[in-house]
Amino acid sequence: MSTVVAFSPGKYYEDAQKMLEKKDLLGFVSKIGIAVEASMNDPEMKARATYLESKGLMEFYQHTKAIESIDEALKYNTGAEAFELRKLQATARGFLGKFNQALNTYKVLLDEANDNIAVVRICINLSWAYLMLNRENPEELNFEEIKKYLDQANQYFNEIPDFLKVKLLNNLSVFHFYKGDFDKSISVLKEAVNYAEEKDIPRLYNNLAEVYLEYREQCGIEITSISDYLDKSETIASKYDDKLAMAVSFFIKGKLELMDDQMFTALDTLFLAFTHFTEEEAYSYSLEVLLKINEVVSNHKAECMRIMQKKLNNKARSNPYYEKIFKK
Amino acid sequence: MKKFFCVLCLVGIMLLGGINVFSGPFPYPDGPYSAQIILIEEE
Structure with missing residues (x-):
């Protein structure tokens, strides 16, 4: 009897759900893998397990594995679940x-969408x-297409939940x-803040800081609120352990310090951003x-080059993802 | 030291090769996801 319970796919499915909530990738993969295997004679359970596996892998940013898992899940799921997959x-x-x-x-999915x-x-x-x-690819900028889809979404603005309003307004911004x-x-991003949960605020504040930064660069106007947005973003991101938002905040802060001619402080901040991005496997950001560091060094010649050389060697080499970043 | 110069060469090649240094705010897709992250995953 106990053996039957131990290999019940339902039990492993529930465990996998808990691991996903705890953001435990290894635990999730292990539990959901057993649930998928153990449900081979139960098509309904197989559909649920493969669906959860696909959603989970996406949440852990395991995109290549998620694509394979979704191919498998689509064999068992139909209707709304297949649409989502x-x-x-x-x-x-x-x-x-x-x-x-x-x-x-x-x-194709937009043509099929029925609500x-x-x-x-x-x-x-x-x-x-x-x-x-x-x-x-800025040369491929296609304003008309983007506007068409943003307008199409915007006509249902009053019907959609707040978390979708935040995404829609962010992309409109x-x-x-x-x-x-x-x-x-800026005004659209500030409107998005009104609908956001606290955990989503750092992303919006980072974007606000980024827009203000560009505004300052192009218009030459001193904008004190950039630092305020970055400080608040860092504090809230830290509270929710959102390391990626923290890293983005450091990156923008480094660029701001460069604009204020604080080169050495900026290099420290940029290295901090680099370390955070690589820890989060955000390789495109790392790059x-x-x-940006290379741009700084190119402009400041000898002394800075030596400092950068030492720091890059120490920090980049000690980073477990260093080889992966430069393998391509 | 060798690795350091490899990094600089790579970055230099990318700059000369026209890879953009992106800037500006990030758009987000539907779902619980952050901004775009390209993973270099094992085949």
Whole structure:
């Protein structure tokens, strides 16, 4: 009897759910793996287990594994679950830089969406993929397409839950930023703050700081609130153990210090950002920080070069992800 | 030392090769996810 209980897929499924809540990747993978295997004679349980495995892997940013898991989950799931899985798979491809593939899937899903919330969620993802594509390839900037999907989502604004309002307004703000309308970008981000839960505030404050930073660089106006936003972001991110938001905050702070000619302080802050990003496996960010450090060093020649040389050797080499970053 | 110069060379090549130093606020997708992160995962 006890053997039957021990190998019950339901028990492992529940354990996996708990591990996901605790953000324990190894625990989650281990438990959900057993739940998936043990449910081979139970199609309904298999559908639930593969669905949870896919969602969990996405939450842990295991995108390549998530794409494989979703292929498997789609054999057992239908209807709303299959719709969600296909959306997740497109998002995973986007996170891996395959934005055009993601866009194609989102467009198919938008045609299939049968309620307003689903339409808004897909439109948010379409705007995300277009904005990220444009961020990395500015020559492909496609304002009309982005605006079309943001407008489509916006018509249901009063019907959607607050967490979707935050995402929609955030992406609308980024759209205005790329168009060069900083005032509009800032006002929309501030509106997003009104709908946000505390744990989501650091991302918005980081974006506000980033917009103000660009505003200052282009208009030459001293903006004291940048530091305030970064300090608040760091405090709240620390409270929720959001290391990625902390790292982004350090990165912006480093760029701000550079603008204020605090080169050595800025280098320390940028190295702090680099360390945090690599610990979080945020390799594209790590690279951005290294490029920024290189830019600083190129402008400041000999003495700074020696300091940078020493620090980069010590910090980059001791970083467990160093080899991975430069393997490509 | 060798690694350090490798890093500088790589960064230099990327700058010369036109890889953008991104800037600006980040958009977010639906879901509990942060901004874009590209993982270099094992095959």
